[in-house]
Amino acid sequence: MKYDFAAVDIHHATLGAIIANMESNYQNMVTLKSQLLSDFTGSGATGYQTVMDALGRKLDEYHTSMQSVKGAIAQTASSQGLMKVTDVNNGNRFYAIGG
Incomplete structure (x- = not known):
C-alpha cells in the first residue's frame, strides 16, 4: 500500500479548516444563546429557559461529537x-525480508 502523504496533508489541512469553522460557529451559537437568554425577561423568560436548556444540551453534544471527529482525523491522517x-511498519517488514 502506498500513501500520497502530500495529498493526505492537504486533506488534513482542509478538514482542519472545516472543523475550525465549525468550532467558530459553535462559539457563535453559544454566545447568541447567552445573549438571547439575558434579553428575555418576565413570564416569557421562564418558558424560554427550558428551550435554551435543551438547546444548550444539543450544543454540548454537537461540540463533543465535533471534538471526537477532530481527534480521529488528527490521529489517523496527520x-x-x-x-x-x-506505512513505516509495512516498509520495515519488506526491509526485514530483503535485509
Whole structure:
C-alpha cells in the first residue's frame, strides 16, 4: 500500500479548516444563546429557559461529537498519524525480508 502523504496533508489541512469553522460557529451559537437568554425577561423568560436548556444540551453534544471527529482525523491522517505508522511498519517488514 502506498500513501500520497502530500495529498493526505492537504486533506488534513482542509478538514482542519472545516472543523475550525465549525468550532467558530459553535462559539457563535453559544454566545447568541447567552445573549438571547439575558434579553428575555418576565413570564416569557421562564418558558424560554427550558428551550435554551435543551438547546444548550444539543450544543454540548454537537461540540463533543465535533471534538471526537477532530481527534480521529488528527490521529489517523496527520503526517505523523496512523497512516504514517502503518506505512513505516509495512516498509520495515519488506526491509526485514530483503535485509
